[in-house]
Amino acid sequence: xxKSKTLFAVGIAAALGLAACGSDAESSSDDGDALVSCxxxxxxxxxxxxxxxxxxxGVLDAIDAGDAAPEPESFYLESDTESDWQPNIDQMVSQGxxxxxxxxxxxxxxxxxxxxxxxxxxxTLVDVDMFxxxxxxxxxxxxxxxxxxxxxxDEAAFLAGYVAASVTETGIVGTFGGANFPTVSIFMDxxxxxxxxxxxxxxxxxQVLGWDPANPDTGLFTGDFVDxxxxxxxxxSLLDEGADIIMPVGGQINLGAGAAMQDMxxxxxGDTFGALIGVDTDAFVSAPEYxxxxxxxxxxxxxxxxxxxxxxxxxxxxxxxxSRGFLSNDGVGIxxxxxxDGIVSDETKAEVDEIRQAIIDxxxxxxxx
Numbered sequence: 001x002x003k004s005k006t007l008f009a010v011g012i013a014a015a016l017g018l019a020a021c022g023s024d025a026e027s028s029s030d031d032g033d034a035l036v037s038c039x040x041x042x043x044x045x046x047x048x049x050x051x052x053x054x055x056x057x058g059v060l061d062a063i064d065a066g067d068a069a070p071e072p073e074s075f076y077l078e079s080d081t082e083s084d085w086q087p088n089i090d091q092m093v094s095q096g097x098x099x100x101x102x103x104x105x106x107x108x109x110x111x112x113x114x115x116x117x118x119x120x121x122x123x124t125l126v127d128v129d130m131f132x133x134x135x136x137x138x139x140x141x142x143x144x145x146x147x148x149x150x151x152x153x154d155e156a157a158f159l160a161g162y163v164a165a166s167v168t169e170t171g172i173v174g175t176f177g178g179a180n181f182p183t184v185s186i187f188m189d190x191x192x193x194x195x196x197x198x199x200x201x202x203x204x205x206x207q208v209l210g211w212d213p214a215n216p217d218t219g220l221f222t223g224d225f226v227d228x229x230x231x232x233x234x235x236x237s238l239l240d241e242g243a244d245i246i247m248p249v250g251g252q253i254n255l256g257a258g259a260a261m262q263d264m265x266x267x268x269x270g271d272t273f274g275a276l277i278g279v280d281t282d283a284f285v286s287a288p289e290y291x292x293x294x295x296x297x298x299x300x301x302x303x304x305x306x307x308x309x310x311x312x313x314x315x316x317x318x319x320x321x322x323s324r325g326f327l328s329n330d331g332v333g334i335x336x337x338x339x340x341d342g343i344v345s346d347e348t349k350a351e352v353d354e355i356r357q358a359i360i361d362x363x364x365x366x367x368x369x
Contacts, residue, residue: 039056
């Protein structure tokens with residue numbers, strides 16, 4: 001697990017696997033020019049306390065390192081609707097952006113449309129592996145000027161699922177997503193199989209509500225990443241079915257779930273046991289108003305991967321294609337247990353360390369195989 005943000009960053013810098021970014025993490029763009037670097041959010045907005053905010057932090061870190069031009073030359077534009085994506089990119093191109101960061105699966109298509117038309121601009125596409133779905137089977141798409149940052153979050157979510165199964169008091173773990181995107185369902189896959197692995201090892205029968213990889217059409221999704229009332233009612237439906245641990249996946253929907261559980265007096269130190277699993281970033285830090293609810297978070301190294309992609313573009317080492325974060329390169333992981341540290345047993349903590357290494361060594365599949 002990630003013992004701290006500092007160790008998280010150092011671990012990734014040491015073993016990142018970003019083939020296009022070969023220089024040391026501390027270096028700046030002494031060998032190149034600082035790039036006017038711009039970011040387009042998805043619909044969750046820049047203050048989503050998740051992957052938009054973290055990706056923009058990556059741009060800010062690149063500014064600090066001297067690889068990106070300072071604000072306001074470098075800037076972000078928020079997208080309130082899908083119709084904003086193309087005008088936002090048009091504005092960035094017209095204002096001289098030299099590197100554009102597009103955030104999230106929803107911006108896959110617009111990135112594919114615009115990158116070939118603007119070959120002198122380098123692009124970072126966050127959380128997307130580009131495919132052509134008109135072919136059977138789908139074929140991988142690679143542009144020389146687009147670096148696709150992807151994360152094998154099912155590996156880390158598997159660990160979170162194992163921990164959740166070990167502490168649930170009702171024997172029911174729930175999950176729901178903002179939309180049935182691959183970058184959302186991969187979290188849910190990992191959680192599901194982590195719970196099943198616990199059942200197999202311990203002879204228990206902990207259930208997972210909201211997602212079954214064998215029946216994805218029955219998954220629980222709100223269809224929205226920002227509607228907190230909808231997220232709250234969706235979480236409440238899982239609580240009503242007996243779930244005492246929930247992993248909401250996407251944007252700000254975890255805040256709606258937090259409100260539902262907080263109103264019921266749930267938490268590590270609450271009247272009733274209850275917990276949430278955060279995604280993308282350490283929710284204990286990003287959403288401290290629900291500090292007593294965060295069992296752990298499934299984290300991605302969003303900021304650092306974005307920073308290093310910009311660094312590569314600034315220093316002339318940029319290469320198109322996929323850069324993937326794994327447990328093995330600290331690109332994904334789980335956060336500390338914070339308020340739940342005394343609830344998660346030492347035995348479970350040791351088992352999680354062993355499982356993590358088994359996944360890294362290829363001895364344990366996170367997909368139920």
